[in-house]
Amino acid sequence: MPDRTEKKSQAPWLVGIIDTLVGARLIQQSSIPHRNRLAVILLDSAFETACRSFLRYRAKIQLTDAHKHRDNLVKTIKAKLQDIDQEVWDSIDFYYQDIRCDFYHQSAGKTITDDALQNYEETVEFLIDRAFGISCAPIAGNQLKSLQQPAEAGTAVTAMPGTSLLSKLNDRAHKVLVAVDALSPSSVKDVNEFFRREGESLRLKTDEFTNIVARNSGSKRLFYHNKDFERWELSGLGRFKLKQIQQEINNA
Amino acid sequence: MPDKYTLKEIRIEVAGGVTLVADVSSVDGVRSLLADLANAKIMPVSNVSSKSDQQPPTRNAESDTPESRMETRAALEPGTMGTLNLLAFKDDVPQLLRPGQLSQTDAVLSLLFALEAGLRMSKVEYEWFKDLYEAQNIKSGSPLAMILTNLRNSGYLDKKTYQADKSLRLTAKGEKKAIEILKKGRGD
DSSP, X not given: OOOGGGGGGSOHHHHHHHHHHHHHHXXXXXXXXXXXXXXXHHHHHHHHXXXXXXXXXXXXXXXXXXXXXXXXXXXXXXXXXXXXXXXXXXXXXXXXXXXXXXXXXXXXXXXXXXXXXXXHHHHHHHHHHHHHTOOHHHHHHHHHHHHHSOOOTTOSSOOOTTGGGGGGOOOHHHHHHHHHHHHOOSSHHHHHHHHHHTTOOXXXXXXXXXXXXIIOTTTGGGEEEETTTTEEEEOHHHHHHHHHHHXXXXXX | OTTTOOOOEXXXXXGGGEEEEEXXXXXXXXXXXXHHHHHTTOOBHHHHSOGGGOOOOOOOGXXXXXXXXXXXXXXXXXXXXXXXXXXXXXXXXXXXXXXXXXXXXXXXHHHHHIIIXXXXXXXXXXXXXXXXXXXXXXXXXXXXXXXXXXXXHTTSBOXXXXXXXXXXXXXXXXXXXXXXXXXXXXXX
């Protein structure tokens, strides 16, 4: 599970951007009546700071006073990310001009719907992903999960909800799927510790674990190695597969 | 390949409701019999009947795969999905085989059709689908949420299902479009 120290291996200009996305998610999950309004303001901040970071550190462009103006900033990044549809930039402009600026400067009593916020959040995350070649939603999701589950003192891994699934599974790859989802392990040692704590008798050797997550054609596509955090995580297919397994067990 | 099977007899239905039964022990024997019947102008029923009289191939329980279910729903001939090389299932997870050749919209509709027809899911939660979509290596210029909004507005996705529990479901129009995409891949 990623924690604050693991961020050392993450590009430093990404840390604050990801934290802003985590903040927006935390606010969305709160019971603050105007949470969506606050999340919009944070997401816009994530977008704008990501634009500056991308231009400075990835595109290696010397930012000038002209780039302090939003229009110039967006125009410059747009020229660098030409394979993004115009509709996406139009959406970003709409949320900035018509929503964010109103929320930030004018109307404290307004907010937006959950659907609209989700659209905006995914648009911002999409642009950040394309700019930096990352997948920021799972990273932010994992960090949020780690914030919400305080670590137990003196233990390497913590028990996660849903791990009772283990006892109902026969397939080794499926058990590893549960373990990787629960703790994003850095090695087989974390996985075996997790199995032990959950009362699961299976223990894997390093080679067996590597075969499942990286070599076997049938299972390796379910996992990916997050180089930023040096941890194994579930791929999109892996998350889909795990949900399928959970549903099958619930229906059984 | 004589070691794989043993021929014992052949039954051939001919015109007039007559069924001929002959003892044969080899493929050559079958060939000779058919040649002799042709010389005598006695044609097997399947050869003399019109094309429209032919019954579509039936499926048995063993061929009840996600691919075959998609074929049935799309009124495609058995085995078409394999030859299309457009989409396949591995461990009940659909995967686009040529994601670069589909537009984002077509990819979304094809995947949803695969889930609904192939895996018999009446609807799919947005977060499930997002995971599946993002794993397909689709070259995208827009985020999934935006594509889905456009599909809902165009009537390809059921708005009510989405409003009720944020799940995705093809409308009749969406399913028709998804079938068109499959058939287009076949060259229809």
